[in-house]
Amino acid sequence: MPSTLQPALAEHPFLRGMTPEALALLTGCAKNHRFAAGEYLATHGTQADRCFLIRKGRVALYAASAAKSVIVNTAGPGELVGWSWIITPYRYRFDARATEDTLAFDLDGACLRQKCDDNPALGYEFLKRVSIELGRRLDDVQLRLLDVYGEPDGG
Amino acid sequence: MAVEGFVPQDGSDPMVPEPYRIVERRRETSHTVTLALSSAGEVPTRAFQPGQFSMLYAFGLGEVPISISGSTARRDRLEYTIRGVGAVSKALCETPVGAMLGVRGPFGTAWPVAGPENRDLLIVAGGIGLAPLRSVIYQVLERRSHFGNAFVLIGARTEADLLFRDEYPRWRAAGLDTRVTLDAASGSWKGSVGVVTSLFPNVEVRPNRTVAMLCGPEVMMRFAAQALRDKGLSPHDIYVSMERNMKCAVGFCGRCQYGADFICRDGPVLPFGRLEDRLVLQEV
Amino acid sequence: MPETGHDHADSIDTPSVLSAAHFGALLQAIRNEGYTLVGPTVRDGAIIYDEIESTQDLPIGWTDEQEAGHYRLKRRDDFAYFGYVVGPQSWKKFLLPARRRLWSSVRREDGGFTIEPEPLPERRLAFIGVRACELAAIRTQDRVLMEGSFQDPYYRAARQGAFVVAVNCVSAAPTCFCASMNTGPKVSGGDLALTEVVSPERHYFLVSPQTARGQAVLQRVEHRAASDEEQDEALTHEARAVSQMRRKLDTEGLPELIAAAQGSAHWQRVAERCLACTNCTMVCPTCFCSTVEDTVDLSGQRAERHRKLDSCFNREFTYLHTGSVRESGAARYRQWLTHKLSTWHAQFDSSGCVGCGRCITWCPVGIDITEEAAALREAVDQS
Known part of the structure; x- marks a missing residue:
C-alpha cells in the first residue's frame, strides 16, 4: 500500500526534506523490495526502468569483462542505486548486485519520469538530488584514479 | 598538540x-x-x-x-x-x-588522544596511514569507556593491501565501529568499494564532541577533512599527519618545511585548521 | 664568557687607536691566546675566508666591485686591509661546514655495530674581519642550530669557541641593503669592533672592545686612547657606508605580504629567469639546509654518515616516494624567498635575510631579492 510507504520514504536520507506533496507523488511509484545476497538489481545494457534507494544491506556495481568482474563502486544504506532511468537512452551502465541481503525502495523509472515531466518542480528537486549523487560518484572515481595509496614498486 | x-x-x-x-x-x-x-x-x-x-x-x-x-x-x-x-x-x-x-x-607531535571525557572519535586511515593510528586504537581499547562513539574508517587499495586485518574483529568486539572500503575489488569482495570518504554518509558525526584523526595520502586527507567540515566539524577538531622529506628529524636539515612548520618538530600531527590555507596550494 | 651575541659587555672606556703597523701584533696576540686565525684573503679572483698567518695574507689594497650577477676584484689606490665589502663566502664555512662527518660505525663480530660520534672541534678559531651583516647572520644561525630544543654540538662548540674581530664597513657595495634589514652597517657585538681609517696621511684602526676577553687581548698590544678627531674621522668613514647604500628592501608587513602572495603569478615570472643553480643558497650566510650521505667501505665493515649543505633549489630536496613535492622552479623559488622573508619570522623570530646582498651578486642571471620582494608587494597591492 503506497500510503503506508510514505513515512518510511520521508526518512530515507536521499529524500529527506522533500515536501509531503512531492513525497506523495513519489510514493505512487515506489514499493519495498528485498534482494537476497547475490541477486541482481539491474543488468548492464538492459532497459533502465527502475531505481533503488537502499535501506539496509549493500549493493555492488560491477563492470564485467570476459575474464573477470570488477567492483567499481558500492552503495549502502541511505544511498541511491540507478540513475539511468532519468537520462537517455535509459539503459543501465553496470550490473548491480546485492552483496548481502538488501532491503530497498524500488521506484518505477517510467512512473518517476512521468511524474517529473508533469511536475517540473518535483523533477528539478529530484534531479538536484541525483546530481549530488553523480558528483559524489565522480569525485570518488577521480580520486581513485590518482591511485593515492600508490604502487610501491612503481614509485 | x-x-x-x-x-x-x-x-x-x-x-x-x-x-x-x-x-x-x-x-x-x-x-x-x-x-x-x-x-x-x-x-x-x-x-x-x-x-x-x-x-x-x-x-x-x-x-x-x-x-x-x-x-x-x-x-x-x-x-x-x-x-x-x-x-x-x-x-x-x-x-x-x-x-x-x-x-x-x-x-614529533602526538595525536590528541587525551582530552575531554566522552568525546566521539573518528579515525580515518588510508593505506599505510593506519600504522600510526593503530597506536591510538590501542590506547582507546584500553580505556574504551572514556570515549563516546568511536569509528575506525579504513581505506586501502585492494583487499591484499589491508593492514592489521586480523585485528579488526577484536577492535569491533571492543566497541570500535571499524569499516573498510577498497579502491578496487574483485567480484568476490563483499564489502564497500570507493574512497574512504564514501564511508562518511553512514557515519553519524556529532560536531563539537567529535575529534577526527586522519592519516593517509595528502590528497585523501584533504578530501576527507573537507567532507568532515561539510558535516559540521570544526577544522580545529580535525587532525592530520603530514609527510615530507626528512633527513634529521630535529629541525636542522630544513627539508620538511611546510610553510612555517617543520613537519619533524611542529608535526607530523597538526590540526587541519592550521594547514587549511596551505593544503589548497600546490607544491608547498 | 663566550660571546653569545645578546649579552656582550658594554664598550669599555673610550675607543682606542691601533696603528696599522701594530695590526699584526694584534693578530699575534689573538694567536697567543690559542686561536687559529681565519680571515679574508685573495684567491682565484675573489676575497674568501681561510686560515691566515699574518697581515700579509689580508687582501691589502684590494676591493670588490659588485652588482647583480657581477663581482670583480679591483685595485684600490691605498693599502687598506679591509677595503672590500663581502665575498662569496661567509663564516658558516667554519661553523656549519659544507661537509662534515657526523659519526662512524663499525660492525661487530656478533653482527651488531657500534656508533662513534665525531669528536668536537679542537681548534678554537678567531674570525678576523666579520661584517655587521655577518655577525647578524651568525646570530641568525645560532637560533637555528643551538638555541632550539635540539642543539648541534659541533656548531655550538665552534661558535662558543670562536673569537670575533668585527670590522665596520666604511663603504657599501651597490648590492648591500643591511640598513633595510636593520643589521648594519655598524657592528654591535663580537669581541673587538674595529673601524679602519685610511687616508693619505695615516692608517689606523679605531678599536672598541666588546667583551672582557676582547679587552684582555687589546691590552697585550700597543695602543692608545683615541682623540676626538680620530673618533670623528672614524665616524665619517662609517657614515660613508650608510650614504653609499642604494638598495632597499621595504620590510613593512613583509612576512604577511609574502604569505598573501603565495598564489601570485609572479613566482612563475621569476622562475623563467631562475636557473635553480643553488648559488644564492650557497652564498647566503643564513641558509642552513642540508642532506645526509651514508657510505660504507669496500669491506662492508665500516660505515659513515656525513652532513652536506644542500639547497631548496635542488629537485631532490623534497623527494617523497611519489616524486618531488616542489617540482617546478616557481615553487622552489617561492619556498626560498618565503622562508627568508616570511616564515623565518614565525620559526626563529627574525628575518632570515641580513641584507648582505650576496644572493644578488652571485646570481648568474642577476635575480634581485629586493626587486622580487617589491614586485610581490605590488602584485599583492593590486589584487
Whole structure:
C-alpha cells in the first residue's frame, strides 16, 4: 500500500526534506523490495526502468569483462542505486548486485519520469538530488584514479 | 598538540642513533612488514606517544622516518610498520629478527588522544596511514569507556593491501565501529568499494564532541577533512599527519618545511585548521 | 664568557687607536691566546675566508666591485686591509661546514655495530674581519642550530669557541641593503669592533672592545686612547657606508605580504629567469639546509654518515616516494624567498635575510631579492 510507504520514504536520507506533496507523488511509484545476497538489481545494457534507494544491506556495481568482474563502486544504506532511468537512452551502465541481503525502495523509472515531466518542480528537486549523487560518484572515481595509496614498486 | 619527543639532555648529538635489536618481525602485506625493536644499548627502550616517529638506520644504507605503530603499554618494545618503497625501507623490511638497527627518536607531535571525557572519535586511515593510528586504537581499547562513539574508517587499495586485518574483529568486539572500503575489488569482495570518504554518509558525526584523526595520502586527507567540515566539524577538531622529506628529524636539515612548520618538530600531527590555507596550494 | 651575541659587555672606556703597523701584533696576540686565525684573503679572483698567518695574507689594497650577477676584484689606490665589502663566502664555512662527518660505525663480530660520534672541534678559531651583516647572520644561525630544543654540538662548540674581530664597513657595495634589514652597517657585538681609517696621511684602526676577553687581548698590544678627531674621522668613514647604500628592501608587513602572495603569478615570472643553480643558497650566510650521505667501505665493515649543505633549489630536496613535492622552479623559488622573508619570522623570530646582498651578486642571471620582494608587494597591492 503506497500510503503506508510514505513515512518510511520521508526518512530515507536521499529524500529527506522533500515536501509531503512531492513525497506523495513519489510514493505512487515506489514499493519495498528485498534482494537476497547475490541477486541482481539491474543488468548492464538492459532497459533502465527502475531505481533503488537502499535501506539496509549493500549493493555492488560491477563492470564485467570476459575474464573477470570488477567492483567499481558500492552503495549502502541511505544511498541511491540507478540513475539511468532519468537520462537517455535509459539503459543501465553496470550490473548491480546485492552483496548481502538488501532491503530497498524500488521506484518505477517510467512512473518517476512521468511524474517529473508533469511536475517540473518535483523533477528539478529530484534531479538536484541525483546530481549530488553523480558528483559524489565522480569525485570518488577521480580520486581513485590518482591511485593515492600508490604502487610501491612503481614509485 | 605540542609534545616533546626525545631531546638529548646531556648536550649530545641528536644525529647519533642508538642501537636497537629486532625482536619480532611480522609480514603484514606483500610490501609491508612490522618490526618490533628493543634497545640494545645502555638506555632503556624509549617511551613514545601515538603519532610520533623515529629515524630507523640500516647499517651503511641510510635512515628513514617511520611512524610508531605499536602500543604505548609495551614499554619493552617499539613497533614500526614499514612499507618497502625505497632502498632503505626495502632493506628494513628484509632485516631479520636478531639484527641490529640504529634508532633516533621518538620525535614529533602526538595525536590528541587525551582530552575531554566522552568525546566521539573518528579515525580515518588510508593505506599505510593506519600504522600510526593503530597506536591510538590501542590506547582507546584500553580505556574504551572514556570515549563516546568511536569509528575506525579504513581505506586501502585492494583487499591484499589491508593492514592489521586480523585485528579488526577484536577492535569491533571492543566497541570500535571499524569499516573498510577498497579502491578496487574483485567480484568476490563483499564489502564497500570507493574512497574512504564514501564511508562518511553512514557515519553519524556529532560536531563539537567529535575529534577526527586522519592519516593517509595528502590528497585523501584533504578530501576527507573537507567532507568532515561539510558535516559540521570544526577544522580545529580535525587532525592530520603530514609527510615530507626528512633527513634529521630535529629541525636542522630544513627539508620538511611546510610553510612555517617543520613537519619533524611542529608535526607530523597538526590540526587541519592550521594547514587549511596551505593544503589548497600546490607544491608547498 | 663566550660571546653569545645578546649579552656582550658594554664598550669599555673610550675607543682606542691601533696603528696599522701594530695590526699584526694584534693578530699575534689573538694567536697567543690559542686561536687559529681565519680571515679574508685573495684567491682565484675573489676575497674568501681561510686560515691566515699574518697581515700579509689580508687582501691589502684590494676591493670588490659588485652588482647583480657581477663581482670583480679591483685595485684600490691605498693599502687598506679591509677595503672590500663581502665575498662569496661567509663564516658558516667554519661553523656549519659544507661537509662534515657526523659519526662512524663499525660492525661487530656478533653482527651488531657500534656508533662513534665525531669528536668536537679542537681548534678554537678567531674570525678576523666579520661584517655587521655577518655577525647578524651568525646570530641568525645560532637560533637555528643551538638555541632550539635540539642543539648541534659541533656548531655550538665552534661558535662558543670562536673569537670575533668585527670590522665596520666604511663603504657599501651597490648590492648591500643591511640598513633595510636593520643589521648594519655598524657592528654591535663580537669581541673587538674595529673601524679602519685610511687616508693619505695615516692608517689606523679605531678599536672598541666588546667583551672582557676582547679587552684582555687589546691590552697585550700597543695602543692608545683615541682623540676626538680620530673618533670623528672614524665616524665619517662609517657614515660613508650608510650614504653609499642604494638598495632597499621595504620590510613593512613583509612576512604577511609574502604569505598573501603565495598564489601570485609572479613566482612563475621569476622562475623563467631562475636557473635553480643553488648559488644564492650557497652564498647566503643564513641558509642552513642540508642532506645526509651514508657510505660504507669496500669491506662492508665500516660505515659513515656525513652532513652536506644542500639547497631548496635542488629537485631532490623534497623527494617523497611519489616524486618531488616542489617540482617546478616557481615553487622552489617561492619556498626560498618565503622562508627568508616570511616564515623565518614565525620559526626563529627574525628575518632570515641580513641584507648582505650576496644572493644578488652571485646570481648568474642577476635575480634581485629586493626587486622580487617589491614586485610581490605590488602584485599583492593590486589584487
